[in-house]
Amino acid sequence: MFKLPLKIVMVLIILLIIIRFCCPRDEGVEMSLRLDTFNNESDSIELQRVEIHQDILVENYFQYVDSIVCKYDSLTNYPLTEHLLVRANSWIIDTLQHTDYYLMKARDSFVYNQKKMIALRKGAFINIPDSIAADQLLYAFQQTKIDINIPEFTLRIYEDSVQLYKFLVRVGRNEKKYLEMSGRIQDLKTKTGEGTIVRHVRNPRYVNPVNNHEYFVTRRDDQEVTKLPQIPFIETELNGVRHGQLIHPTTNPVTLGKAYSNGCIGTNEADAWILYYYAPIGTKIKIRYDLNVQNEKGEQIVLKDIYQ
Known part of the structure; x- marks a missing residue:
């Protein structure tokens, strides 16, 4: 039987020891971890901004935002939700506001079909909020309340006790x-009570409740006829009852x-766009009928009793 010389055996043993302890396998694991960390950091950087690669029209706006959220x-x-995403990118609300027919008219631009207007422009970026920003927004949602005083014809948005908006x-x-829509005689006065926002209708049908007929165009205050816009409707529940209000x-x-x-x-x-993004599902709402209020100067005044 062939036997290796002792010196060769010793050399082989030494080589095996070198191979075992000089870390080719460990270096491979360490390199893999480094690459994973780099890739995760790269994902984190990519996660923070989403580039818009083509103009997004109003009629496709919600589908596009939903795709980012998904x-x-x-x-x-x-x-991640639509409301978190858009509130973290307030410029989107500003852009949507400026699809208002009358704001465009003030800029000498006639808009027949708002749905064909550009909501998000190619080349813009949408930031994905980090966990800190998301927590701050979620807390803000919890502290938000919609207040409507009927005889004052005023809607206010509060965060804690701070008034953010007044419409x-x-x-x-x-x-x-x-x-005809309900099939009975209805009291048309706006109902009062406290409750929450329970539903959003992002692509509403416009129906005349008197005759229950759907319509697709509208005559504006300037007597121009246009297509109806796509702007969300918000449904309320007051004192545990949904009045369809x-x-x-x-x-x-x-x-x-x-x-x-x-x-x-x-x-x-x-204003409807602002309200929509400040009123996610579950937002608190109060609709009241207070005649005794303060005016802008802080003076006590008595409003006209429109419901007598």
Whole structure:
């Protein structure tokens, strides 16, 4: 039987020891970890900004935002939502506000179909909020309250006790009328109570409750006829009851500051976008009927009793 010389055996043993302890395998593991860390850091950098690669129209806006939420929700350590994403990118709200027909008209631009306007421009970036920013926004949502005083025709948005926004609105008429939509005589006065926002309608159907007919165009205050805009409607629940009472934009802001609607609260188009993104599902709301209020100077005044 062939035997290796002792010196060769010793050399082989030494080589095996060198191979075992000089870390080719360990270096491979360490390199893999370094690459994983680098890739994770790279993902983190990529996660923070999403580039918009083509113009997004209003009619495709919600689908596009939903696609971002769906893609990045699994990569964040908190539940990513549309409201979190947009509130972390307030420029989006500003852009949507400026699809308002009357704001565009003031810039000498006639808009027949708001849905064909650009909501998000190619080349812009949307930031994905980190966990700290998300926590701050979630806390802000919890502290937000919508306050509506019917005879004042005013909607306010509060965070804690700080008033963030104040909007002129229209409210329900002081009369009763048969509505084909409900099949009975309805009291058209806006209902009061405390509750929450329970539903958003992001692509609403416009239906005349009097005859239950759907309509697709509107005559504006300037007598121009346009397509109806795509702006979310908000449904409320007051004292545990859903009255079908919505907060939604009106295409005729001349009616703001009046008892004009069939019970819903109407805002202008620009304000409706702000309200939508400050009122996620579960937001607290109070609709009241207070005649004794303070004016802008802090003086006590008594409002007209529109519901007598």
